[in-house]
Amino acid sequence: MQTTSGIARSFTAEARGVQPFRMIIPEHFRGPHDAAHGGYASGVYSALLGGPSAEVTLRNRTPLETPLEVEVVDEGVRVMLGDTLLAEVVPAPIDFDAVAPVSVESAQLATAGFPWYERHPSDGECFACGPGRLVGDGLRIFPGPVAGREVVAGPWTPTASDVDSAGMALPEMVIATLDCTAFLGGVCFEPGGGPSLLGRLRSEVYGRPQAGQTCVSVGWLLGRDGRKLNVGSALFDGSGELLAIGRATWIELRTA
Incomplete structure (x- = not known):
């Protein structure tokens, strides 16, 4: 096992x-x-x-x-x-382009607009975006709207818990950074949906950061189709180089 x-x-x-x-x-x-x-x-x-x-x-x-x-x-x-x-x-290669990168400084400022500091849908314990997670316990990515752009962004700094024996972020950690950011990149600019779950994620990883290397997770809206929210996300390093990209479909849960 x-x-x-x-x-x-x-x-x-x-x-x-x-x-x-x-x-x-x-x-x-x-x-x-x-x-x-x-x-x-x-x-x-x-x-x-x-x-x-x-x-x-x-x-x-x-x-x-x-x-x-x-x-x-x-x-x-x-x-x-x-x-x-x-x-x-x-297997499925990415068939669309990422948006322009967001600087670490702009991403840090954007975290002030993270909507779930007080009322988090997972009681603050989400592995990626839960404010209740301590450094080294969760990814602690808190994306908020970036001034002047229709994207959200938040910084991520891998810790020793997120990396392999060579000090590079594990691929599954890199892909995990694409998830919650993508959803917030949709709902911040297409409000009105109810509780939703990730239904599909297509991703491609080009590079992996080292422990202590601050990166930026960026999310944006691609469109809505009924209960399906289609969103994009990307992870950039501090110089703006693309490390990973994803296209996600989130599905709004049916209400009784």
């Missing part, structure tokens, strides 16, 4: 084609309530393919501290919980 730290290397190097392969996402990586953070789970699932880009479709919430089964299929990978399909993962 594997926990998710280093799971991509274990799977691609040793277990591809060996059925079944099981893993557990620890409680630490919590997102909405008792489920895994969608961006982190997508990062773990993407890394299973062993390439720089992937599209993850989340069919159900990923439970925490629960053995999950990884199946290799012709198209890519499926993640199962018993007979329940949790996620489908396929």
Whole structure:
């Protein structure tokens, strides 16, 4: 049984084609309530393919501290919980461009507009954007609107908890930075939606920051289609170089 730290290397190097392969996402990586953070789970699932880009479709919430089964299929990978399909993962390169980068200074100023300091939808405990997480315990990305632009941004500084043995941010951490920022990049400029969950994330990683290297996570609106909010996000280093990009679909939950 594997926990998710280093799971991509274990799977691609040793277990591809060996059925079944099981893993557990620890409680630490919590997102909405008792489920895994969608961006982190997508990062773990993407890394299973062993390439720089992937599209993850989340069919159900990923439970925490629960053995999950990884199946290799012709198209890519499926993640199962018993007979329940949790996620489908396929190779998929990014087919759109990122917005212009945001400076670290502008991103720091933008955090004043983060809307969830007081009333957070995950009670402040979201792995990526939870104000209740301490440094080293969560990513602590608090995106807010950038002055003069229709994007949100927030700085992220990887800690020792986020990196591999070489001091580089793990790919799943990089992809996790794209999640909440993308959603806020949508709802800050397309208000009125209700509670939503990440449904799909296509991402591509070009580079990984080192521990202590401050980066900027940027999110923006692509459009809305009924209950689907389509958003983009990117991670830039402090000089404005693109490290990762993502296109996400968030789905507004039906109300009774």
